[in-house]
Amino acid sequence: MSQSQALVIDEIMEKCKQEEKWNNEWIGWPKDGSLETQFYQPVLVLVNYVIQQCNRTSGKFARTAVVHANCCPIQNRICAVARKSDIVLVDCSNVQRREGEPVVRWSDIHVVGEIKRTDKNDNVNTDLELAGYVREIFGNQPTRRFVFGFTICGASIRIWLFDRSGGIGSHAFSIHKDPKMFIRVITEFATMGDSQLGYDPSVLVYPFSIGRMDFKKDMHSVSEGQSGTTAESKIERFVLVKKIFYRAVICGRATVCWKAHRLDEDGKELMDKAYIIKDSWRSTLRDYTEGDLLKKATIALKDTVNSRVTKYYYHEDVTIFPISDPAVYQQSQGSKIVDDTFECIRKKLFLSLDDNGRVDSEFHANNPAGNPDCEIHEPLQSCSIGSTSSAVNVNNIPLKKPEYRIHTRLVTSTYGKPIYHFNDHLELLVAFRDTIKGHRNLYQIARILHRDISLYNILIGDDGRGFIIDLDYAIDTGSCQEKNKVQGHRTGTLPFMAIDILLQQSAHGFQHDLESFFYVLCWICCEFEGPCGTPRDKGCERKNLIAWATGLPENIGFMKLGMMQQFDYVMDTFSPYFKSFHHFMRKLHKMMFTAGRIKHDISYEKILKVFQDEIKRRDDENLPTNFGDLGIGT
Structure with a gap:
């Protein structure tokens, strides 16, 4: 903590004494064990008071105010459960009034808090309640890199930081025994800049759009058929037009895809060509990135007409610059660093779990003096909610060591709509046929195995033709090291994973991806009313395949095995729109499966012939073939 900041905190502390907010304890703070509702107003009043004093004392503008959220609705939730946090910090300008009560949106919340009546509630269940609120924030703020939160249990407070590796929490401390630390936490939250609060500084403000991204790109593009690069580079600017996909999670890749247009040198938006910009947080354990593999595939397939693979x-x-003011850091000859969850966000905090799920951490690097980004991290030294293989259970809740992740960005020059937004039977069948061809090109020519065929990884271009995307879980089959590394790992999206992979009875091969294509088509026939992505009415009486999406992988594997042995049972769940698919699907199933399992002699050619025969039956003669010249998708 800097000397100037310490002076501000001392001055606020003195003001609290003078105005009878403090007298050996915070005056008016409910006793431990009081009703939870009795805490709301005292917390609200005290935190707002500290923020106001920070405004007057520090010379900084405290840009956030506190809203007592439990008394007001929070708009735009993403989860099925209507969550209402106890305390949130938002910009004053974003607090609306409805019948005299404050109303905020999840998209405007900077910091979130949970209040409990006693320090006995300072446990994993409370931590997970807070995590539920954070998921809502991430879900409404796709450019958020991390989120701060806090829990107040009686007079005990614990600070949390949530990022794409999970959550880490501080040691709990008493607001009565350490009032200056309490003041410091509130003033830090109130005066942080956008990047210090976790907003992505690489997404720049641009009028009438979501934002702008700039890339320093080699002059010779691989997509133009160049396999090499030159020393010359230029800045290319893209404007984000709309969000087309987002996986709203705390811990994981948190993939978000944007439709984007390039800007010319004069700043004019080039609307004749659409791109997809994909942001995700890849695991540091992967040797190959999706960008590396897709670049390899684009080079390998540059002479393949209609490759059916995204380009x-x-x-x-x-x-990013490690502090919120790039000019300050540049003056000190600082440079940008890679945005990751370990070094950039967590400041090299090392965590280790004990048998109770509460963990200790150590700093293995000193924070730069005067770096405001680092100061709030100093108390972050105990709890973890994360994701890797090493875990303990607390009250049957798994707590895991974090898997560290790197913020990565991929731009592709082919744009389309999801497969389930097909226009008619014919377009759906053609898109599947095309994408299976794309998978064959990836595997046989580029020597890349996809390993994650799902509802979200098949797109339809503006010309009505299908293509395959998303190489996040793909492997280079020419790399022995990569193949050995993934042996025994289950990979894919749960409802569409092959039976042998779910049961861990086989290494992942191309035939398992072909099996996944079959499950995606079954899912569309069962879960959608018809064209244009219209889902089935939840209230209609029907069997469905939702059970494929929940539970243990082994249980899902045995369930699928039984259903593939009695495939007519699955077809009974098809929506009426797909009644004409029964004969085709029965034929496809018979060709692909034996005794409920994928046949060993399955081939691309056999599957493609079944699709082609059905397409011909529906008269495919006039389909366009200009896949390489996609316009703006719909």
Whole structure:
């Protein structure tokens, strides 16, 4: 903590004494064990008071105010459960009034808090309640890199930081025994800049759009057929038009895809060509990035007419200045660093779990003096909610060591709509046929195995033709090291994973991806009313395949095995729109499966012939073939 900040905190502390907010304890703070509702107003009043004094004392503008959220609705939730946090910090300008009560949106919340009546509630269940609120924030703020939160249990407070590796929490401390630390936490939250609060500084403000991204790109693009690069580079600017996909999670890749247009040198938006910009947080355990593999595939398939694989344009690991004011850091000859959850966000905190799920951490690097980004991290030294293989259970809740992740960005030059937004039977069948061809090209020519065929990884271009995307879980089959590394790992999206992979009875091969294509088509026939992505009415009486999406992988594997042995049972769940698919699906199933399992002699050619025969039956003669010249998708 800097000397100037310490002076501000001392001055606020003195003001609290003078105005009878403090007298050996915080005056008016409910006793431990009081009703939870009795805490709301005292917490609200005290935190707002500290923020006001920070405004007057520090010379900084405290840009956040506190809203007592439990008394007001929070708009735009993403989860099925209507969550209402106890305390949130938001910009004053974003607090609306409805019948005299404050109303905020999840998209405007900077910091979130949970209040409990006693320090006995300072446990994993409370931590997970807070995590539920954070998921809502991430879900409404796709450019958020991390989120701060806090829990107040009686007079005990614990600070949390949530990022794409999970959550880490501080040691709990008493607001009565350490009032200056309490003041410091509130003033830090109130005066942080956007990047210090976790907003992505690489997404720049641009009028009438979501934002702008700039890339320093080689002059010779791989998508233009160039396999080499030159020393010359230029800045290319893209404007984000709309969000087309987002996986709203705390811990994981948190993939978000944007439709984007390039800007010319004069700043004019080039609307004749659409791109997809994909942001995700890849695991540091992967040797190959999606960008590396897609670049390899685009080069390998550059002479393949209609490759049916999305085309590489650019990729990078996102870099940012480590503090919110780039000018200050540049003056000290600082440079950008890679945006990751370990070094950039967590400041090299090392965590280790004990048998109770509460963990200790150590700093293995000193924070730069006067760096405001680092100061709030000093108390972050105990709890973890994360994800890797090493875990303990607390009250039957798994707590895991964090898997560290790197913020990565990929630009592709082909744009389309999801497969389930097909226009008619024919377009659906053609898109599947095309994408299976794309998978064959990836595997046989580029020597890349996809390993994650799902509802979200098949797109339809503006010309009505299908293509395959998303190489996040793909492997280079020419790399022995990569193949050995993934042996025994289950990979894919749960409802669409092959039976042998779910049961861990086989290494992942191309035939398992072909099996996944079959399950995606079954899912569309069962879960959608018809064209244009219209889902089945939840209230209609029907059997469905939702059970494929929940539970243990082994249980899902045995369930699928039984259903593939009695496939007519699955077809009974098809929506009426797909009644004409029964004969085709029965024929496809018979060709692919024996005794409920994928046949060993399955081939691309056999599957493609079944699709082609059905397409011909529906008269495919006039389909366009200009896949390489996609316009703006719909």
